């Protein structure tokens with residue numbers, strides 16, 4: 001096996017939550033004094049830090065916004081599905097002996113409810129859902145400490161530039177998937193250890 005443990009991002013990597021999240025964001029945006037997002041392609045092509053800076057979104061506003069989004073999403077989470085091919089990929093990786101966990105900015109309750117309804121929860125030994133204003137790498141490091149896996153034996157799989165950066169800061173390898181938030185072209189600029197276009201390609205690389 002390439003790694004001792006694989007940690008996964010949730011929204012946009014395992015679960016197809018982005019269209020719903022965008023609708024919720026646009027509903028809430030006026031309450032937070034933010035412009036709605038009409039052009040999804042801009043989101044996909046822009047690193048998130050630039051997006052926040054351009055829009056003047058401060059971290060304290062991000063926390064309030066994240067909490068409001070998570071609360072709204074809670075009511076819809078059971079209707080959210082995993083991307084096509086994800087269930088089979090997770091089943092095969094688990095059967096191959098990989099330890100797995102989820103590290104996400106969504107809430108643990110939302111993640112568990114979605115994974116339960118998709119019959120996938122039992123494959124994960126750790127599910128961490130918390131938004132870290134100072135970066136996702138802190139959550140990754142915390143899980144690695146708990147699992148006692150050295151960082152160089154661990155992989156983080158995500159759909160955004162910030163996932164690649166968080167993995168690097170935690171000393172882990174990073175795989176980026178092109179079916180989520182950011183485009184292939186943008187992700188490639190940050191040189192992930194593996195850039196994959198389908199769950200079966202990722203399974204092939206890992207097994």
Ligand SMILES: [Mg+2]
Nearest residue numbers: 009011012159
């Ligand atoms: Mg994501």
